[in-house]
Amino acid sequence: MRQLPLDLGHRQALGMADFMVAASNAAAVAWLDRWPDWPAPCVVLTGPAGSGKTHLAQVFRARSGALPLDAPTLLSGHLPSLLGGAPAVILEEAAAAPERPFLHLYNLVAERGLRLLATARLPPSRWSIGLADLRSRLLAAPLAELAAPDDALLAMVLVKLFADRQLRIGEEVIAYLLPRLERSFAAAQSIVAALDRRALAAGRPVTVPLVREWLEEERGGGPLL
Numbered sequence: 001m002r003q004l005p006l007d008l009g010h011r012q013a014l015g016m017a018d019f020m021v022a023a024s025n026a027a028a029v030a031w032l033d034r035w036p037d038w039p040a041p042c043v044v045l046t047g048p049a050g051s052g053k054t055h056l057a058q059v060f061r062a063r064s065g066a067l068p069l070d071a072p073t074l075l076s077g078h079l080p081s082l083l084g085g086a087p088a089v090i091l092e093e094a095a096a097a098p099e100r101p102f103l104h105l106y107n108l109v110a111e112r113g114l115r116l117l118a119t120a121r122l123p124p125s126r127w128s129i130g131l132a133d134l135r136s137r138l139l140a141a142p143l144a145e146l147a148a149p150d151d152a153l154l155a156m157v158l159v160k161l162f163a164d165r166q167l168r169i170g171e172e173v174i175a176y177l178l179p180r181l182e183r184s185f186a187a188a189q190s191i192v193a194a195l196d197r198r199a200l201a202a203g204r205p206v207t208v209p210l211v212r213e214w215l216e217e218e219r220g221g222g223p224l225l
Helices: 026-034 055-065 078-084 098-111 130-140 151-164 170-178 185-202 207-219
Strands: 040-045 068-069 088-091 115-120 143-145
Touching: 026 040, 026 055, 026 143, 040 055, 040 130, 055 088, 055 115, 068 078, 078 098, 078 130, 088 098, 098 115, 098 130, 151 185, 170 207, 185 207
Parallel strands: 040 115, 040 143, 068 088, 088 115
Antiparallel strands: none
């Protein structure tokens, strides 16, 4: 009898000890390690979906005491009081932030000697920025870039994603997945979630046979996207 897979959620480990440092992300990690000794008020952390931007932002927040902001907060018009005594600020999905409040935030950070970590999928040179002052400031900001993962990092990420869901898997499962997996963190997240649901529904552990069956049934034997 197949069980009904209930999405009860899972705890994602977001501490520094849970972040795997490899060649593809070492430069970005180094920028955060340099805080507060940055050459500009702002560092822009970029990378594809699921590459670890939010994880690193959480690590930076814990380390620096940074205040997290979002677009609605920027629009509130109370930035000076909201910043309070925070030594740093985090603005995620910065490319979608309203421009004038974003510029106001940048100027406040610079005036107070604070630091701003802005995250986005693409570097500011590829954003659509209408305000010349904001564009010039962001183009001058250092980039902390997260690149696509190599096999070693992707293997570590898969192990972590399974562990976040309290799934114990063997090395042979990782070895089977790697050559069949798109080289992206988003793909790794998607496949782990799908295999979690499949294992729960079937009442079986995640093994190579289960992965093979899922691949044949759901993806027609093609690459894991």
